[in-house]
Amino acid sequence: MALEHPKYVAAVVQAAPEFLNLDRGIEKTIALIDEAGRNGAKLIAFPETWLPGYPFHVWLGPPAWALGSGFVQRYFDNSLTYDGPHAAALREAAARNRITVVLGLSERCGGSLYIAQWIIGPDGATVATRRKLRPTHVERTVFGDGDGSDLAVHDLDVGRLGALCCWEHIQPLTKYAMYAQHEQVHVAAWPSFSMYEFAPALGHEVNNAVSRVYAVEGSCFVLAPCAVISEQMVDTLCDTADKRTMIRAGGGHAAAYGPGGESLVEKLPETAEGLLFVEIDLGRISLAKAAADPVGHYARPDVLRLWFDKQPRRCVEHAGENDASHTLRLQAHDASANDAVDPQESAN
Structure with missing residues (x-):
């Protein structure tokens, strides 16, 4: 007799952020x-x-120019910390709706910023916080690095859930580290695709293809949320005509793919805002893996293997902590003391 596999609906966001306004951004998120x-x-x-x-x-x-125009200060001031009232409001919204949230954010920690993803459980508790392993190109003028502990998959009611940001999806070893944790549902978070349109590698065709390939390689469901650039954002960002040639309104290309690489939902127009609702049936994953399991029967560890260091790397090590409590503290980052973080999950 076949087992009953979890089935549920997931929502993929395509919308314009409330740019540089954390208060309004929280309201829109909720x-x-x-x-x-x-x-x-x-x-x-x-x-x-x-x-x-x-x-x-x-x-x-x-x-x-970014410094003199005030963008550096405004971006820092409107980035999110995990221990303030804004974060508490988001946790309450997740709990009220009994929904798991995978939120993309600029994380403010001390004097530094990080490209981060925050997984909030349906009880409002923090499941995990992660940071992009290596910001891309000029992003490194704004954001710091993550570490191996940020490549994690979490065993939840919605399946074994993982997340990466943007061009982490073109890093073969990063992807393989995720596949090796038997990921079932993956959130591939993207910013927007209407900047530098002369560069195909930054466009929606290439990067939607990257999300689709992740689904096939990992034999998993991929949810690929994508932001929209609004006309208001263009006006805020562009003080000269030449800047307007590099960015335009639009760029929303949210998508979702099944474990066989099939598209699961019709895309919205690139300027439109809304939610894509996707049917997830975890039973389909075993069918895809029967053909090609990249970390199982389709692997050749005698020829190729990945060396993966999952230990957190921080600039301060606290003497006297045992390994378990040290890992728990670092995995939680600045999460509120009221959050319930599973020590076993954090140590994974």
Whole structure:
């Protein structure tokens, strides 16, 4: 007799952020969580740095311009910490809707920022916080690095859930580290695809293909939320005509793919905002893996193997802590003391 495999609805966000306005961004985030909850979704996935929006200014001019125009200060001030009232409001929204949230954000920790993803469980507790392993190109003028502990998959009611940001999906070893943890549902978070359109590698065709290939390689469901650039954002970012040639409104290309690489939902117009609702049937994964399991019967460890260091790397080590408590503290980052973090999951 065949087992009953979990089936549920997931929501994928395509929307414009409230750029550089954390208060309004929190309100919009909660509204989207509530909308997903009303429609019966058990999981909602947000774009990369949804809060407070992606720092497109780093691609549009020199660092001195970004600093003098106030973008550096405003971006820092409107980035999220995990221990404040904004974070508490998001946790409450997740709990009220009994929904798992995968939120993209600029994480503010001390004097540094990180491209982060926060997984909030349906009880409002933090499941995990992660940081992008290596910011891409000029992103490194804004954000710090993550470490091996940020490549994690979590065993939840919605399946074995993992997440990466943007071009982490073109790093073969990073992807393999995720596949090796038997990921079932993956959130591939993207910013927008209407900047530097002369560069195919930054466009929606290439990067939607990257998300689709991840689904095939990992034999998993991939939810690929994507932000929209609004006209208001263009006006805020562009103080000269030449900047307007590098970025435009639109760029929303949210998508979702099944474990065989099939598209699961019709895309929205690139300027439209809304939620894509996707049917997840975890039973389909075993059918895909029967043909090709990249970390099982289709692997050749006698020829090729991945060396993967999952230990957290921080600039301060606290003497006297045992390994378990040390790992737990570092995995939680700045999460509120009220959050329930599973020590076993954090140590994975």
